[in-house]
Amino acid sequence: FEFTLMVVGESGLGKSTLVNSLFLADLYSDRKIPDAKGNGHHANGTVGVVGNGYRPTTGARNGPELTSQQLLEKFHKNVKISAKTVEIEERGVKLRLTVVDTPGFGDAINNEDSFQSIVKYIDDQFEKFFHGERGLNRRNITDSRVHCCFYFISPFGRGLKPLDIQFMRQLHQKVNIVPVISRADALTKKEVDDLKKQIRREINDEGIKVYTLPEVDEDEDQEYKEEVRQMKEAMPFAVAGSTTSIEAKGKKLRGRVYPWGVVEIENPEHSDFIKLRNMLITHMQDLQEVTQEVHYENYRLQKLAE
C-alpha cells in the first residue's frame, strides 16, 4: 500500500511532531531546522545551510528597479519541498508512506508565493503519472501523487488567516485538503469549539472544498457509523501532538507536562489526535480514490484539452 501525505503550515505549529506521533516513527530525525538567519541546524546540533533560508527579502532590497514580477520570482524560492519515504506496519498492513514536507511556508516576511512551489510539486507528480499511464510499462507506474494534505492552522487566529485562505483556494482542486487546528492545547474547550465553527463558516463562505468523509455504507455496523458521525462533527480536528512518554494515572501516555496539569494527547477531552489518526487510517483508500477520480482527473482533462 503506497500513500503520500503532504504537511503544510508555518514553522513551529508541531507538524513534524504530529506526523511522528501518528505513525510512531521518527521521520524527522535528520531534519535541518533553519533559524531566523537561514542557518540550518541539524537535530544533532551541527549547522548546515538551508537554501534561501528565511531571508528572501535581502535579495529583494537590491534596488527599486526590480519589477513586481521579478520580486515575486525571488520570493517563491522560500518554500523547499522535501519528501521522505518510510515502511510502516499499521494494523497488520504494510504501508509505504511518503511524507512531503514544505519548510519555509508562511515563515518569510513576504509570503505572497508560498503556495507556488507546492502547486508545482503536485502538478509534477500528476505529470509523471500522466506520462506513466500513457507509456508502455503502465502496470508498473509508481504513484507519487499527493493523496492528502494536512494544512496546519494556528490556534491563535480568530479563524483563517489570509494566507490560509489563499493556500486552500489555490490547492483545493489539486489535492485533498484536511485542515487541522494545530497545537490546540493552547485553547480552552470553548475556544476550540468557537474556532471550529468560525473556520467551518469561512471555508463555506470562501467556496473552499476541503476533503469530506464519504457517506457510510448502509451495511456497515452501527458502531462504525457512529464513529464516522463523530469524526465529521469534530472536523476540522483540533490536535495536540507529542512524542514524549509520561507516566500518568499509573500508565504510560503520550502527553505534555505543564506546571498546572498534563495534556494527554490521546484523551478525546484534551485533543482530537485519535480521531485524526483513525480518520486517516480508515479513509486512506478513499483519499487515494478521490485523488485519482477527481483531482488527477481534472489535471488529465486539462492536459488533453491543451
Place this chain on the structure above:
Amino acid sequence: FEFTLMVVGESGLGKSTLVNSLFLADLYSDRKIPDAKGNGHHANGTVGVVGNGYRPTTGARNGPELTSQQLLEKFHKNVKISAKTVEIEERGVKLRLTVVDTPGFGDAINNEDSFQSIVKYIDDQFEKFFHGERGLNRRNITDSRVHCCFYFISPFGRGLKPLDIQFMRQLHQKVNIVPVISRADALTKKEVDDLKKQIRREINDEGIKVYTLPEVDEDEDQEYKEEVRQMKEAMPFAVAGSTTSIEAKGKKLRGRVYPWGVVEIENPEHSDFIKLRNMLITHMQDLQEVTQEVHYENYRLQKLAE
C-alpha cells in the same frame, strides 16, 4: 503622570488582553476586530469596515506593471495606528495612560512594510515635541512620545522570526522596546527557558538594543535589589494574560481554565505577568527619561543636522 505605551504584534497574541489585565481597565471594549476578509466586527457584534483590512494583496494583483516601489506603497497601508487614553489610579498615583495599538501588523500575506506606519507615528510624536519645545508656550507641551513598546513574540517560534528581527532593528533606536513572549502558557517550563535563551542570543547577535533596566542605586534596600535582579534574569518576560476571574484554592484569581488544569497568570511558576507589571510600574519614570535623553535626542540631533 503621562505615559504612552505602544503594543505591537500579530493578531491573536493576546495584546489587548494583556494591556487590560495590566491596568484592570477595559481599553478595548469598542474595538473592531477584522476577520480575514477585512470586515471589522465590533466587540458587540455589529460589523464595520476596517480600512484595507487584511486584503492588501488584492490591490497588488491588478497587473504586473506595478513597480516594486508601488507594490510596497500599497502594502504599507495595512497597519492602522490607533491611540486611546485612559485615566487610571495606580498605587495612589494618577496616571494618564495612552495605549497605541497597531492592528494589522504581521497579519497580511506580505508584511514587508509592517514597520513603516509605526516608525512614522513615532517620528510624528517626536516632531510635535520638537516644534513644541521651540515654540513660545514650551511649558505646556503635551508629551505624546511613545515611552515604551511591548513587542509580542509568538511562543511557537524557535526564536525570533524574520519579521521580529526586522521590526526591532528598525525601531530599537526610536523607542524602548520590551520584547514579550506572548501566550506563554502554550509552553512547558523547559520550553520557556530554552526560548528565552535563544531570543537573548539572537538579540545579541543582531545588535538589537532592547530596553535594559538601569543599575539599582546602592542605597536601595536589599529586597528591591533582589526584585530587580530577578526581573533582569527573567527577561524577555514570558506572559500569560487573562481578564477572566476564576475560583481556585478558595480565592478569586485571574486565569485560564483548561480540561487538564488552571493557569494562574499571577503565579510566578505559571507566568511572568507580575514581573512585567512591576517592571513597568517601577520603571515608568526611567522609560520616560531614556525616551527623552536617548531616542528623542537622536531625533533632535538628526533634525538639527538637516
